[in-house]
Amino acid sequence: MSKEKKRILYVDDEHVNLQLFRLTFQSEFDITTIDNPPEALRLLSSNTYSIIVSDMKMPGMSGIEFLTEAGKLQPQTYRILVTGLLEDDSIETARESGVIHTMIHKPWIKADLMAVLRQANA
Numbered sequence: 001m002s003k004e005k006k007r008i009l010y011v012d013d014e015h016v017n018l019q020l021f022r023l024t025f026q027s028e029f030d031i032t033t034i035d036n037p038p039e040a041l042r043l044l045s046s047n048t049y050s051i052i053v054s055d056m057k058m059p060g061m062s063g064i065e066f067l068t069e070a071g072k073l074q075p076q077t078y079r080i081l082v083t084g085l086l087e088d089d090s091i092e093t094a095r096e097s098g099v100i101h102t103m104i105h106k107p108w109i110k111a112d113l114m115a116v117l118r119q120a121n122a
Helices: 015-025 037-044 063-073 089-097 110-119
Strands: 007-011 030-034 051-055 078-083 102-105
Touching: 007 015, 007 037, 015 030, 015 110, 030 037, 037 063, 051 063, 063 078, 063 089, 078 089, 102 110
Parallel strands: 007 030, 007 051, 051 078, 078 102
Antiparallel strands: none
């Protein structure tokens, strides 16, 4: 009997990042990718995910803004922010307030991100 895969929603405005994430993790997770945060929020209103991963810098809505709204729709969902920024007060504030559970630096390392994804909502 096979174990049901965790469902992950990955939001990033860069298509190459979406493709790389899917190719890297699709064997172990059920992955949905989307390049538009407002569309992703609409998706969250009718679909449940175990994990939400979002890039920080996107046009129109930052990753923190997106994950804040996503947390209102699905408070039980583990939220991960992916960013190339090294220091940012808004990220620390979001972490302290529970908007994000984990932050991953770009470029991410497969083994490190895999460990986080496996432990999320374990």
